[in-house]
Amino acid sequence: MHDVRYELLNPATLGSKQVTYTERRETVLYRLFHDRRAVTAGSVLVLLTIICLLAFLSPYDPNQLSIMDKLHAPSWAHWFGTDDHGRDYFTRILYGGQVSLAVGLLSMLIAVSLGTIVGTVSGYLGGVIDGLFMRFLDVFMSLPSFFILMILNAYLKPSVQNMIIIIGLLSWMDVARIVRSQTMSIKEQEFMLYARSIGVRMWRTIFKHLIPGVMPSIVVAASLNVANAILTESALSFLGLGVQPPASSWGSMLNNAQGYLGTASYLAIFPGVLILIVILSFNVIGDALRDALEPTE
Amino acid sequence: MTHSKILEIEDLTVSFHTRVGDIQAVRGVDLELYKGETLAIVGESGSGKSVTAKAIMRLLSKKQSSIKQGSILFDGIDLSHASEGQMMNIRGKDIAMIFQDPMTSLNPTLTIERQIIETLRMHQKLTKHEAQKKAVELLEMVGIPQPEIRNKQYPHQFSGGMRQRVVIAIAIACNPKILIADEPTTALDVTIQAKILELLKDLQKKMDTSIIFITHDLGVVANMANRVAVMYAGKIVEIGTVDEIFYNPKHPYTWGLICSMPTLDLKDKELYTIPGSPPDLIHPPKGDAFAPRNPYALSIDTLEQPPMFRISDTHYAATWLLDPKAPKVSPPDEILRRQQIFERLEAGEVVQ
Amino acid sequence: MATPSLLFWRELRLSRMILRRMLQIVPLLFVISVISFALVKLSPGDPVKMFVTPNMHPEDVERIRRSLGLNLPIYEQYFRWLGQIVHGNLGYSLQNSQPVLGQILQRLPATIGLMGTALAATLIIAIPLGLVAAKYENTWIDRLLNMISYISISIPVFWFGILLIEFFSVKLNWLPSLGMQTIGENSFVDLAQHAILPVTTLTFQGCGAYYRYVRSNTLSEIRKSYVEFGHAKGLSIWKLLWSHILKNVMLPVITLLGMSLPTLISGAYITESVFSWPGLGLLSVDAIFSLDYPIIMAMTLFSGLMLILGNLFADMTYQFVDPRIRK
Numbered sequence: 007m008h009d010v011r012y013e014l015l016n017p018a019t020l021g022s023k024q025v026t027y028t029e030r031r032e033t034v035l036y037r038l039f040h041d042r043r044a045v046t047a048g049s050v051l052v053l054l055t056i057i058c059l060l061a062f063l064s065p066y067d068p069n070q071l072s073i074m075d076k077l078h079a080p081s082w083a084h085w086f087g088t089d090d091h092g093r094d095y096f097t098r099i100l101y102g103g104q105v106s107l108a109v110g111l112l113s114m115l116i117a118v119s120l121g122t123i124v125g126t127v128s129g130y131l132g133g134v135i136d137g138l139f140m141r142f143l144d145v146f147m148s149l150p151s152f153f154i155l156m157i158l159n160a161y162l163k164p165s166v167q168n169m170i171i172i173i174g175l176l177s178w179m180d181v182a183r184i185v186r187s188q189t190m191s192i193k194e195q196e197f198m199l200y201a202r203s204i205g206v207r208m209w210r211t212i213f214k215h216l217i218p219g220v221m222p223s224i225v226v227a228a229s230l231n232v233a234n235a236i237l238t239e240s241a242l243s244f245l246g247l248g249v250q251p252p253a254s255s256w257g258s259m260l261n262n263a264q265g266y267l268g269t270a271s272y273l274a275i276f277p278g279v280l281i282l283i284v285i286l287s288f289n290v291i292g293d294a295l296r297d298a299l300e301p302t303e
Numbered sequence: 304m305t306h307s308k309i310l311e312i313e314d315l316t317v318s319f320h321t322r323v324g325d326i327q328a329v330r331g332v333d334l335e336l337y338k339g340e341t342l343a344i345v346g347e348s349g350s351g352k353s354v355t356a357k358a359i360m361r362l363l364s365k366k367q368s369s370i371k372q373g374s375i376l377f378d379g380i381d382l383s384h385a386s387e388g389q390m391m392n393i394r395g396k397d398i399a400m401i402f403q404d405p406m407t408s409l410n411p412t413l414t415i416e417r418q419i420i421e422t423l424r425m426h427q428k429l430t431k432h433e434a435q436k437k438a439v440e441l442l443e444m445v446g447i448p449q450p451e452i453r454n455k456q457y458p459h460q461f462s463g464g465m466r467q468r469v470v471i472a473i474a475i476a477c478n479p480k481i482l483i484a485d486e487p488t489t490a491l492d493v494t495i496q497a498k499i500l501e502l503l504k505d506l507q508k509k510m511d512t513s514i515i516f517i518t519h520d521l522g523v524v525a526n527m528a529n530r531v532a533v534m535y536a537g538k539i540v541e542i543g544t545v546d547e548i549f550y551n552p553k554h555p556y557t558w559g560l561i562c563s564m565p566t567l568d569l570k571d572k573e574l575y576t577i578p579g580s581p582p583d584l585i586h587p588p589k590g591d592a593f594a595p596r597n598p599y600a601l602s603i604d605t606l607e608q609p610p611m612f613r614i615s616d617t618h619y620a621a622t623w624l625l626d627p628k629a630p631k632v633s634p635p636d637e638i639l640r641r642q643q644i645f646e647r648l649e650a651g652e653v654v655q
Numbered sequence: 656m657a658t659p660s661l662l663f664w665r666e667l668r669l670s671r672m673i674l675r676r677m678l679q680i681v682p683l684l685f686v687i688s689v690i691s692f693a694l695v696k697l698s699p700g701d702p703v704k705m706f707v708t709p710n711m712h713p714e715d716v717e718r719i720r721r722s723l724g725l726n727l728p729i730y731e732q733y734f735r736w737l738g739q740i741v742h743g744n745l746g747y748s749l750q751n752s753q754p755v756l757g758q759i760l761q762r763l764p765a766t767i768g769l770m771g772t773a774l775a776a777t778l779i780i781a782i783p784l785g786l787v788a789a790k791y792e793n794t795w796i797d798r799l800l801n802m803i804s805y806i807s808i809s810i811p812v813f814w815f816g817i818l819l820i821e822f823f824s825v826k827l828n829w830l831p832s833l834g835m836q837t838i839g840e841n842s843f844v845d846l847a848q849h850a851i852l853p854v855t856t857l858t859f860q861g862c863g864a865y866y867r868y869v870r871s872n873t874l875s876e877i878r879k880s881y882v883e884f885g886h887a888k889g890l891s892i893w894k895l896l897w898s899h900i901l902k903n904v905m906l907p908v909i910t911l912l913g914m915s916l917p918t919l920i921s922g923a924y925i926t927e928s929v930f931s932w933p934g935l936g937l938l939s940v941d942a943i944f945s946l947d948y949p950i951i952m953a954m955t956l957f958s959g960l961m962l963i964l965g966n967l968f969a970d971m972t973y974q975f976v977d978p979r980i981r982k
């Protein structure tokens with residue numbers, strides 16, 4: 007009896023397929039947008055920023071004093087109550103938020119640009135320049151930076167611009183270190199060696215090949231940097247060394263609220279909760295980014 | 304080999320849970336281990352050897368994997384259902400295991416002595432002093448010179464081969480009944496490999512331990528093992544005595560493994576490799592998992608999984624080629640040559 | 656066993672290395688001192704004005720200027736100033752004319768006490784929690800601790816302090832919120848009561864970072880194969896955590912610890928301000944507000960020095976503890 011099932015197969019019809027366990031090539035963005043933490047934190051931040059930017063829609067003038075309306079508790083008319091000068095607290099919170107967010111983002115921009123430049127140039131060139139830059143970095147690392155910030159703010163006229171610049175100039179070191187070490191490893195990769203061997207100019211190589219390579223780590227460092235900058239600004243303003251009246255930031259509002267503990271606690275609650283939420287969100291996004299960039303499994 | 308069984312694995316099935324699906328790493332393995340023997344498990348990397356070994360030791364993380372089916376009988380206990388407490392008593396004492404990479408098996412920040420003593424004091428009632436003495440003896444036993452001095456040193460002060468000796472010393476510290484060696488020489492130089500194998504054989508003779516010797520390299524098996532199990536895609540596809548596997552293999556996969564063994568008289572011959580790559584274990588093929596790479600595949604291979612066909616009391620293979628209805632195929636020349644040797648062996652000749 | 660002569664060589668090599676590291680910090684110290692000096696020089700206002708009365712002659716003013724050395728070239732002023740500092744003369748406070756060094760030394764115990772207690776509490780709480788969270792990765796306890804740690808690293812420390820004061824001092828009236836002592840009282844209980852809120856504030860703030868550090872280090876250690884081999888030896892996960900992983904996790908924690916040592920001295924500016932804790936932090940903030948340059952300068956120098964020494968200490972300990980580097 008002949009059984010067709012026992013016939014030899016023509017090997018040509020068979021071919022083994024490569025094993026593919028991941029069907030979709032997961033990009034960093036894909037992972038990021040599927041990370042519930044990151045999406046939540048990101049939405050919160052976007053929403054908060056939009057609300058703060060819409061402050062001009064408020065019917066109240068943030069700086070209009072009105073002794074009659076002093077220290078009203080939260081109500082329909084004044085969602086977050088009024089402060090010790092009778093100003094609508096919600097409106098002031100929104101304007102204060104603009105300042106806090108602006109300081110955080112802009113000083114981060116300064117820090118990240120500076121850190122990226124120092125890091126790439128130092129890591130790319132190596133040698134004497136690298137040694138010099140690193141000593142320079144060491145000096146900055148051994149500065150008691152918050153103390154210096156306080157002093158500079160006391161010496162200079164504390165304004166929002168000054169604060170952005172000072173905070174930025176004192177917080178680029180982490181970025182520089184990360185970027186430098188990344189640069190050094192990317193530098194040794196083949197396409198870089200090739201680019202250099204055919205004599206592509208340094209800045210061109212740096213911008214075309216290096217920066218894209220180190221971008222992920224920069225983004226992570228940047229989001230943590232914003233969190234720190236906002237925290238620093240609020241601490242300075244809280245101490246009275248930051249934003250000065252009549253302008254306000256969440257930190258300076260907390261400074262003011264200190265005098266009303268027990269009598270008008272909401273004055274301390276609202277700005278504090280907002281600072282917490284914003285910093286928390288940036289920290290969460292930073293972590294989520296890092297996880298998305300280097301998934302561990 | 305008429306010794307008593309010391310370990311009996313039946314229908315062992317292990318899966319890893321991943322986001323894209325369950326990886327069926329081990330798919331119904333049956334194995335027996337006899338007292339005092341060395342059983343080799345060979346197969347390409349990814350075939351499920353390590354997972355099988357770790358399942359015996361219950362070292363697989365509960366979060367990522369599960370033993371879906373089957374039993375692992377040892378000393379009257381089914382290890383697949385043993386509690387963590389029971390397992391802690393068995394690991395290191397009755398069943399010990401050594402891993403592939405001696406560079407990372409030891410904690411870099413503790414002295415060798417502490418890492419040996421730890422096992423001893425965990426399983427045996429020894430004073431610190433007795434344990435220290437025993438540690439020196441153990442190091443001596445595995446061939447480490449100046450054991451008193453070496454004992455106080457840290458792993459980074461040892462070469463790879465020496466570290467693997469330390470790992471072996473720790474594994475045999477409590478005279479285990481079973482020693483599982485998972486690719487113990489893969490990370491080492493060829494010359495050191497041979498010495499470690501020699502050591503393992505030596506120790507086995509002295510201590511009468513059973514060894515499960517895992518490797519992807521059939522070449523090292525010949526002088527080590529009494530029996531050999533060939534594993535492919537989570538299944539045992541052929542099992543037999545060392546002579547049966549080396550000189551009378553029946554499974555085309557085993558043929559492939561043997562043909563791809565580097566030999567000394569390899570002059571102008573290209574080293575053979577089995578074409579293709581192992582199957583997707585999330586969606587394993589319906590029939591014989593080896594069929595897509597098998598030049599001798601039959602139609603039925605794509606439809607049904609072959610059962611274990613009996614060749615002798617000790618020799619089984621899972622290939623439809625052994626079915627009486629299958630056509631006679633002619634194995635590769637190398638295998639034919641070996642089968643001739645096998646016939647002479649059977650006849651009682653002494654073959655060089 | 657290492658023979659005596661071996662030990663000798665090892666120590667010699669170590670001390671050579673210490674020496675080298677010490678030499679490396681000399682330029683750093685120089686830069687820090689220049690910056691401190693610059694802070695005084697750049698400060699707004701003319702220091703001579705302090706001594707000038709409206710009806711003084713210009714020659715008298717000039718004489719004062721000369722006696723203060725302000726007529727000398729700037730680098731000479733710097734070296735004179737440096738010489739003074741090396742001899743322990745940090746100048747006099749502009750607020751109360753007390754020697755700066757004396758004031759710093761007087762405030763030092765309050766800060767060290769506060770920060771030391773908080774640091775100890777932080778380590779005692781954060782390290783075990785980090786280990787436990789890593790062991791129970793992705794379970795509810797891990798998630799809960801992670802959430803709390805996020806709050807801990809994100810919360811503005813002054814706001815947390817204010818909340819504590821609001822609740823425990825103002826609402827419940829359980830604990831004092833200001834200062835270190837009730838006037839006229841001098842008991843340990845009183846001190847402890849005053850310390851509870853600031854210590855809690857600092858501890859809560861510190862725990863988050865240490866916890867996260869310990870947890871992530873533990874997770875990467877747990878995945879190493881010596882842990883798997885440890886399991887295969889029959890050790891339980893707790894035993895492994897305690898006798899293997901903890902030590903390896905502590906090595907990097909020491910670095911973190913070394914870097915936080917400077918805060919032991921320079922103190923927590925903000926926390927001390929919130930609770931009016933009479934330590935160096937409060938001294939500095941007060942000095943900044945009244946532009947008390949000598950104190951500002953001394954504190955800059957001091958904090959910078961501590962920062963450098965803290966890093967050095969971290970490096971050193973690491974060398975001693977980690978056998979891989981120790982060689």
Ligand SMILES: Nc1ncnc2c1ncn2[C@@H]1O[C@H](COP(=O)(O)OP(=O)(O)O)[C@@H](O)[C@H]1O
Binds near residue numbers: 346353
């Ligand atoms: N932790 C794990 N998670 C997911 N899959 C795993 C894991 N460990 C092993 N596997 C899978 O199990 C299969 C068998 O692996 P293993 O037993 O390590 O092979 P080997 O025979 O080389 O020792 C492989 O396909 C591998 O992908």
Ligand SMILES: [Mg+2]
Binds near residue numbers: 349352
């Ligand atoms: Mg393996």
